[in-house]
Amino acid sequence: MSADAGPRRLRADAERSTARILAAAEEVLAADPAATLERIADAAGVARATVHRRFSSRKALLEALTGVLNERYLCGLDQARVATAPPVAALYRLTELLFELKVGSRAIMELTADPATQMTPLSPEVTAGLELLFRRLHEAGEITATDTAWCFALYLAVVHEAAQLPANSPMLGTEAGDVGARADLTYRTVLAALGGGRPPAEPRAGRTA
Missing domain, CATH: 1.10.10 (Arc Repressor Mutant, subunit A)
Known part of the structure; x- marks a missing residue:
């Protein structure tokens, strides 16, 4: 040995x-x-x-759980193929994955949330992945906003608000499942807000497998 x-x-x-x-x-x-x-x-x-x-301390444990959540965010960015897939398809898939993550990790997200933003702090690696996605969306002409940090901050804020909607909210409609309805609402809202009035592409037509 x-x-x-x-x-x-x-x-x-x-x-x-x-x-x-x-x-x-x-x-x-x-x-x-x-x-x-x-x-x-x-x-x-x-x-x-x-x-x-x-x-x-309890604080040290919550910081470790924040790291676990960031690893899951990174896994979502990888599954959505934010660096290689058509950017609108990557955005939609990432949005679905974030809502699935929120369903499975809601309590821990609430415990690790920054009081100022109500969201779990993001690691530099997650931030870089989100910036890459919104930079690619701009390069593809899908959005007109150029400040990637502002773009993904708005995106995460919309994800957060959509996650808070009750299941019977008229904003979610009745055609998709809970995750799909929230993903559709977020996708369309974000592209409309960042695209300068350009109609968002149909998400399901460009989704990755």
């Missing part, structure tokens, strides 16, 4: 226990946002000291 096999095994064990803690934290905090680190440790099946060693 090599001299560094022991340290590698310890690191792997630490990574596995951290993953268990974060998974348990999502489940426990979704049911009870005020749950303690001790309850999360019990749900994860690890010693309470282990949780406190990995996360010195």
